[in-house]
Amino acid sequence: MALYFRTPQLGWAVGAGGTILKTSDGGKRWKKIVSGTTATLSGIFFVNETLGWAVGANGTIRQSQDGGQTWHAQFVDTQVSFYGLSFLSPSEGWVVGGNGTILHTTDGGAHWGDQASKTNAALYAVQFLTAQHGTAVGAVGTVLMTDNGGVTWTAQDMQGAVTLFDVYFSDASTGWVVGNAGAIYQTTNGGNQWIDRTLPCTLTCTKLTDLLRVRFTDPQHGWIVGERGMVYRTIDSGFTWIEQGAIAKASLFGLSFPDGTQGWAGGEKGTIVRLSTNR
Numbered sequence: 629m630a631l632y633f634r635t636p637q638l639g640w641a642v643g644a645g646g647t648i649l650k651t652s653d654g655g656k657r658w659k660k661i662v663s664g665t666t667a668t669l670s671g672i673f674f675v676n677e678t679l680g681w682a683v684g685a686n687g688t689i690r691q692s693q694d695g696g697q698t699w700h701a702q703f704v705d706t707q708v709s710f711y712g713l714s715f716l717s718p719s720e721g722w723v724v725g726g727n728g729t730i731l732h733t734t735d736g737g738a739h740w741g742d743q744a745s746k747t748n749a750a751l752y753a754v755q756f757l758t759a760q761h762g763t764a765v766g767a768v769g770t771v772l773m774t775d776n777g778g779v780t781w782t783a784q785d786m787q788g789a790v791t792l793f794d795v796y797f798s799d800a801s802t803g804w805v806v807g808n809a810g811a812i813y814q815t816t817n818g819g820n821q822w823i824d825r826t827l828p829c830t831l832t833c834t835k836l837t838d839l840l841r842v843r844f845t846d847p848q849h850g851w852i853v854g855e856r857g858m859v860y861r862t863i864d865s866g867f868t869w870i871e872q873g874a875i876a877k878a879s880l881f882g883l884s885f886p887d888g889t890q891g892w893a894g895g896e897k898g899t900i901v902r903l904s905t906n907r
Contacts, residue, residue, distance in 0.1 A: 765807075800818055804842050859872040889905055
């Protein structure tokens with residue numbers, strides 16, 4: 629399950645069969661919400677406590693204006709699957725998906741316009757720090773960056789063809805992308821250069837873990853989750869990553885930190901796990 633927590637108490641999770649869950653008590657109880665779709669949902673984000681979007685298969689974009697209690701469809705002229713989304717305000721946001729698709733809205737999703745990515749690679753995640761500066765990542769080592777709101781996207785040379793599943797910038801200079809077979813790349817100059825920090829295979833390692841989500845709670849402290857429930861943590865700005873072991877029997881592809889003290893990971897088979905940052 630993908631998930632997003634707006635506050636330590638208020639969060640949402642999405643998954644297969646159009647599943648949308650909501651908690652208002654910090655994950656003690658989850659309420660199933662009627663989503664109005666059976667499409668697999670792979671991303672969710674709320675820009676405040678009432679207004680949010682969920683995206684998924686077959687060109688699905690759904691919006692809620694009441695904190696996730698009810699959802700309605702937003703029309704897009706494509707059937708590609710959407711995997712990631714990033715909203716800066718109630719009006720402006722982006723979604724990314726299959727076949728290099730990047731869509732942009734300036735009216736809260738009433739209208740979506742196509743942006744030219746110049747790639748056919750599936751795009752799995754997107755993050756905008758400002759209305760101008762954004763990054764999207766995906767298959768075959770794809771990292772795209774824009775400094776004009778997506779009017780033009782420029783491919784970055786990543787020296788490899790691993791699939792990249794997530795991107796997270798903690799500020800305009802410092803960012804990370806993660807992907808399959810332990811891939812981690814870090815930039816300290818806004819994406820002009822990327823440093824390969826791929827995890828080594830240790831003595832007990834039989835297969836490098838696919839890394840599916842990365843988030844930082846501050847410039848020093850970050851988390852990565854991946855397949856087979858694996859969790860990695862850094863306390864030195866990503867220069868070293870410490871394996872925390874498996875926290876679930878399922879692959880984890882959701883990660884959200886509403887504040888610096890606690891977070892949540894979500895994954896296959898409805899898995900939702902609370903993370904304490906003082907572990």
